[in-house]
Amino acid sequence: GAVVSQHPSWVICKSGTSVKIECRSLDFQATTMFWYRQFPKQSLMLMATSNEGSKATYEQGVEKDKFLINHASLTLSTLTVTSAHPEDSSFYICSASTIEGRQETQYFGPGTRLLVL
Amino acid sequence: KQEVTQIPAALSVPEGENLVLNCSFTDSAIYNLQWFRQDPGKGLTSLLLIQSSQREQTSGRLNASLDKSSGRSTLYIAASQPGDSATYLCAADTDKLIFGTGTRLQVFP
Numbered sequence: 333g334a335v336v337s338q339h340p341s342w343v344i345c346k347s348g349t350s351v352k353i354e355c356r357s358l359d360f361q362a363t364t365m366f367w368y369r370q371f372p373k374q375s376l377m378l379m380a381t382s383n384e385g386s387k388a389t390y391e392q393g394v395e396k397d398k399f400l401i402n403h404a405s406l407t408l409s410t411l412t413v414t415s416a417h418p419e420d421s422s423f424y425i426c427s428a429s430t431i432e433g434r435q436e437t438q439y440f441g442p443g444t445r446l447l448v449l
Numbered sequence: 450k451q452e453v454t455q456i457p458a459a460l461s462v463p464e465g466e467n468l469v470l471n472c473s474f475t476d477s478a479i480y481n482l483q484w485f486r487q488d489p490g491k492g493l494t495s496l497l498l499i500q501s502s503q504r505e506q507t508s509g510r511l512n513a514s515l516d517k518s519s520g521r522s523t524l525y526i527a528a529s530q531p532g533d534s535a536t537y538l539c540a541a542d543t544d545k546l547i548f549g550t551g552t553r554l555q556v557f558p
Contacts, residue, residue, distance in 0.1 A: 338492075366545075375453075375538065375548040376493075425492055438546065440485075442492040 334360050336428050338441035345416055346449055352412045353444045355426030361406035362428035366438065367399070370423040382409055416448040451476040453541050455549035462556055464531055470524040470552045472539035480542040482515050482522045487536045487551070496537075497524070529556045 335358040345351050355365060364383050368376040380401050382388035388401035398420075400412040409428075413420055423445050427438040452475045462468060472482070481500050485493040497506045497513040499522065505514040512525040522539055536553045540546040 375550045376540075376546075377548075378545055381545065423490075427493075437498075440493040440495075443490070445490065 334428075334430065334437075334439040336426065336439045336441040338424075338426055338444050340444060341442065342445040342447075344447045344449065347417055348415055350412055350414045351416055351446060352410055353424055353426075353446075355409045355411070355428065355441055357407045357428040357430075357439070360428075360430050360439075362409075362430055363406075363436070364429045365403060365409040366427045366429070367401060367409075367411050368425045368427070370425060370443075376425060379411075413446065416446070418448045421446055421448045451479075451541055451543050451547045453539060453547050453549040455537075455539060455552050457552055458550065459553040460555070462529060462554075464529055464556050464558055466529050466556075468526040468529050468554070470526070470537050470539075470554070472522040472524070472549055474520045474522075474541040474547070476541070476543060477517045477520055478543060479517065480544075482513075483540045483542065483546070484511075484513050484522075484524050485538045485540065487538060489536075493538065526554075529554075531556050531558055 337356045339354045367379045370376045379394045380388045380390045382403040384403050390396045403409045425443040427440045429438045454473045456471050483498045484496040499506045499515040510527040515522045534555050536551040538551045540548045
C-alpha cells in the first residue's frame with residue numbers, strides 16, 4: 333500500500349527559530365502534496381497545496397512567507413515554519429495524492445507535532 | 450463555502466453496541482465523501498470512500514452511507530470493540546478535502 337512518511341515526528345524549538353518538516357511518499361510518485369494543520373481537539377485545516385516544481389497554493393489566511401513550502405521532487409515536499417512562535421504549536425499533517433484508475437487518492441502521513449517554547 | 454459538521458462530538462459506549470456517527474455538509478456538489486480514523490497523536494487512516502454517485506460502502510464491520518441531496522453521511526459501526534476507540538473524521542471532497550471536527554469514540558470493555 334501507499335505509504336507517506338514525515339520527519340521529524342515531533343520537535344520542540346525556541347521561539348524565533350525556524351523548523352523544517354519533511355513529507356515523503358515512499359513507494360509512489362505523488363502528483364500533489366497537501367499540508368494540513370490540526371489544533372487540539374479541532375479538525376484538520378488545509379494550509380496549502382503543492383505540485384512538484386511549482387509554487388504552492390496557500391489557503392486564505394495562511395501566510396506564505398511564514399510557512400514556506402518546497403516541493404523539490406515527486407516524492408518530497410518540505411514545510412518550513414519560519415520564526416516560529418508559540419501560537420504555531422500544532423500538529424502538522426501532510427498528504428500525498430496519486431491517481432489510481434480515474435480516482436485521485438490522498439494518503440496521509442503520521443503527522444509532526446511542533447511545540448514552540 | 451463548504452462546511453462539514455459531525456455529531457456527536459464524543460461518544461462513550463460499552464463494547465458490543467452498534468453505533469451511528471453522523472456527518473453533514475452544506476454544499477452537495479462533492480466528488481466524494483470520506484471517513485477516516487485518527488488515533489491520539491497520529492495521522493489519518495482511511496476507512497471508507499463513497500463516490501458522489503454511490504449510496505453506501507462497506508468494509509468489515511463498517512458501513513457508510515451517503516445522501517447527497519440532504520447533505521448527510523452516516524458511519525455505522527457494528528458490534529463495537531475497545532480497539533475501535535479513536536476519533537472518526539469525515540471529509541467532503543470538493544477539489545479539496547474539507548474535514549469535520551470529528552467524533553471521539555470510546556468503547557469500554
